Amino acid sequence: MGILEVKGVNKRFGGLQALGNVNLSVAENTVHAIIGPNGAGKSTLLNVLVGKLIPDSGTVTFDGQSVLGRKPHEINQMGISRVFQTPEIFGDLTVMENVLIPCFAKRDGSFRLHAFEQVANESLIIETAEQMLIDVNMQDKRHMHAGNLSRGDKRRLEMAMCLVQQPRLLLLDEPTAGMARADTNNTIDLLKEIKAKRDITMAIIEHDMHVVFSLAERITVLAQGTPLVEDIPSRIKGHPKVQEAYLGTTAHA
Amino acid sequence: MFGLEKKDAALLLIVAVVTLCAPILLNPFPAGSEMAQFNAGYPDLMQRFAIYGIFAIGFNILFGLTGYLSFGHAAFLGVGSYSAVWMFKLLSMNIIPGIILSVIVAGLFSLVIGFISLRRSGIYFSILTLAFAQMSYNLAYSVLTPITNGETGLQLSLNDPRVLDAARTTGSLPVTTLFGAEMRSATSVQFGVWEWQFSTGFYVSAVLMLLALYLAIRIFRSPFGIMLRAVKSNQNRMSYTGLNVRPYTLAAFVISGMYAGLAGGLLAAMDPLAGAERMQWTASGEVVIMTILGGAGTLLGPIIGAGFIKYFENIFSKINDNVLHDWFAFLPDGLNDFVVTVIAPFFGDGWNLTMGLMFMAVVIFLPGGLVDGARRIGRLFRRKPAGAKRPDAATKPAE
Known part of the structure; x- marks a missing residue:
């Protein structure tokens, strides 16, 4: 089966x-x-x-x-993760933030009011996201706005966002x-x-x-x-x- | 410091210093001089700067981060004011219970309105919030008169129970206090030609504004803050990433409603009366303009926008024809009259016109608001190559 x-x-x-x-x-x-x-x-x-x-x-x-x-x-x-025909990413956010979001979603579930924790202190999650960016060879673009990436890079980023959730x-x-x-x-x-x-x-x-x-x-x-x-x-x-x-x-x- | 990044801590510190020195900084012109009318350092106006700053900071958490444009936030301000006044009537003139209640009631109120309004997005969401706010306004004005005292507005009276203060009742209306320190009390200090007023009310509002800003910074830099920006950026991707969009927007809505409630409670704490007009749609529109003018999605923008508008409303509006005639006294009579006639519509009661023109100019030429303008000027002086600066998405102005 x-x-x-x-x-x-x-x-x-x-x-x-x-x-x-x-x-x-x-x-x-x-x-x-x-x-x-x-x-x-x-x-x-x-x-x-x-x-x-x-x-x-x-x-x-x-x-x-x-x-x-x-x-x-x-x-x-x-x-189940999905990659779209035209890459669906968070265009206003940086590449790094794009990968952080699925990490948080994986760890915290579909909603959590983590309004007072600071992203900068989430070293484990940041490490995971960074490793993922290295895996798809985008580590040097981590501070770029995702919306400014080339189409191919957007596709890579979207896959990274899916894969980081394993x-x-x-x-x-x-x-x-x-x-x-x-x-x-x-x-x-x-x-x-x-x-x-x-x-x-x-x-x-x-x-x-x-x-x-x-x-x-x-x-x-x-x-x-x-x-x-x-x-x-x-x-x-x-x-x-x-x-x-x-x-x-x-x-x- | 305080669990903030260095840059944010520095920002908070600068704002704190500026705010706490506001009575001095806002009175740059010697008392009694020709220019003294431009001094904004009197307690009543400074309180407004701080309180509307809180209102706009809260509004920015919703609008600046998630992009949901609420046109009904004045309703939460009004609800906050009514709750606080009721607390002054029933319990005590100490502002603490009043402010706590106003935040809680505004939070519950925004939970209900947000729950319904957030079923739609974009213009439909805006219209729903506008409808709810107008509904609240009309209810407060008529049907709910027993609670709101209708068009007269809710006021203190000598017959109020004031359970905790009963022993201290005197013949006159009591004033709001913070553990005995009267809100309206102010110390006037003469320093050379300058005169500065340090009032309790302003410092209470200022400290709460700094606290509000601190919480806003924490929210901006939290995972929750990233989620809110994700809502604005791409809701489709968000739900396919395993995130439920609705509770995130609702939480942002309630948080900003609570900020509005705090501002409303503070307004009542400074001057214990609440009227329905505080909930009118023009008041909702004002906070939208404050946020956009200062820079939506930025940390400082809303405060600057609020200060700007309140300054215009209170200072610019005082420049009447007589003052204008004075200014142009050096011109020959006929020309003087002509010039004053031409520019008078932009001053005094016409301050709205100038404000509107400025708002248009900012939206067209500085979509990131005044903060963006300041940043552009700063960049001009530093002359850094464009690529050298790391783009910092969190403080990037919204489109």
């Missing part, structure tokens, strides 16, 4: 069946990619996983606990969307590095086949809201059903 289990999930938007009977199992410590053409329901599925959308039917469990009906912050506290599952929503080839390769290297360094499960939703095949250990192909196939990368590549979904070479095309 996987750490993340999606069973029989359906989601309708009016007349559109966005997700139809989706079953998915992400095994612990693997990189699982979810791919599919535009409109296949990838984003809807992700939004269900993070508690943003509640499906019409079906169950989603993380480590045996249902995630349905929980708020995003509760789901994060369960151990999540059990990292959800990545098209982490290389809109990136130049060089940046894409950097991101791939970063993710590989992360994977090599720690035990982490990743679920990647991605368009870019280059990224998917460089990282994924298992791939699920979605089309029109239903999983077509799930297999290891080498067998996905030449799979006739996948070719059909992407290229539409059958009679009804």
Whole structure:
């Protein structure tokens, strides 16, 4: 049984069946990619996983606990972190503060009125955050305003913010969307590095086949809201059903 | 020192010295001289500087850090004043119980209003707080007359029980005290051509303002303070980082409400009456202007903004036509009249006009407020290369 289990999930938007009977199992410590053409329901599925959308039917469990009906912050506290398509960071804060916030969230839970303790005295947390910045090679930018970073650095920072919480599952929503080839390769290297360094499960939703095949250990192909196939990368590549979904070479095309 | 970083401790120390010397610093012109009308060193006005400073410091914790623009903070000021006056009527003329009660009541009041208003953000939040404040104002003005004494305002009377002071009742209305030291008592000191007034009321307000500033600095530099700035920066990322945004904003709202309550209680402690007009929306707007004028999100800005506005309101407004005629007496008669006619709308009762123009100028040219202006001037003199200065996000002015 996987750490993340999606069973029989359906989601309708009016007349559109966005997700139809989706079953998915992400095994612990693997990189699982979810791919599919535009409109296949990838984003809807992700939004269900993070508690943003509640499906019409079906169950989603993380480590045996249902995630349905929980708020995003509760789901994060369960151990699921999310990287967005466009990096979501605290642009008005410094890079260091950006990494400190998830550290505090991890230690203190979703709310704590620590109004009289001083950040400067939290040496343990500062050390953790600094180590994380070294890991993603951003230590020399720690006093910069995060909003002034380059796009690639914003992506690195966002990943650092997720990883510093040591999540059990990292959800990545098209982490290389809109990136130049060089940046894409950097991101791939970063993710590989992360994977090599720690035990982490990743679920990647991605368009870019280059990224998917460089990282994924298992791939699920979605089309029109239903999983077509799930297999290891080498067998996905030449799979006739996948070719059909992407290229539409059958009679009804 | 006091658990603060060196830089912040220095800042607090400077403010403390300036505040405690205010009766001297604010009276730079010799008594009786032509310029004496610009002296601000009289107790009544200095108290206002300190009290509205507290009000603005508190407002800045909400607006400057989280970016939530409350347009109803005067309601908490008013509630604080009413609570304090009731304490003077029922319990004792000692200001301590009155001030404590005003902070508690304002805190509870802001908890209720904040709980409802914070369901929305942006303009909807502002409108909700404005609506609640206007509601409070109207209630205080009419329906709640038994508690607020309606349009007359809540005042002391000889028949009040004043349980703790009963033995000391005399024939006249009692005055507010701090363990016997009367708030209104002042010592006048003549020094050469200068005359300085040191009043108990001002020093009580000043010490409380310094305490309020100290707490604000601690909050700014705490993990909680970072969370509040995170609210302003990106709520989406915040909730996906495992943080529940609502209690953070509510806590900030209640803290700033309590600051307003403290200010309201102090206003009543200096002059034991409370009227509904203290809750009117113009009073809420005033604190917004104070904070933005001084520099939202900065530590000193709100105090400077509050001082600026109160100075204008009390000093600038006294420059009437006669004074203007005096100033331009060197001009020939006709020209004198002409010049005075042209500039008169900006002085005296027209001080609001000048204030408004200045506010516009600050918002357009100095979005970081007066503090930002001072910083720019400082940078001009130091001529440091732009990159050499470490950006310090905590004191960076809000957009």
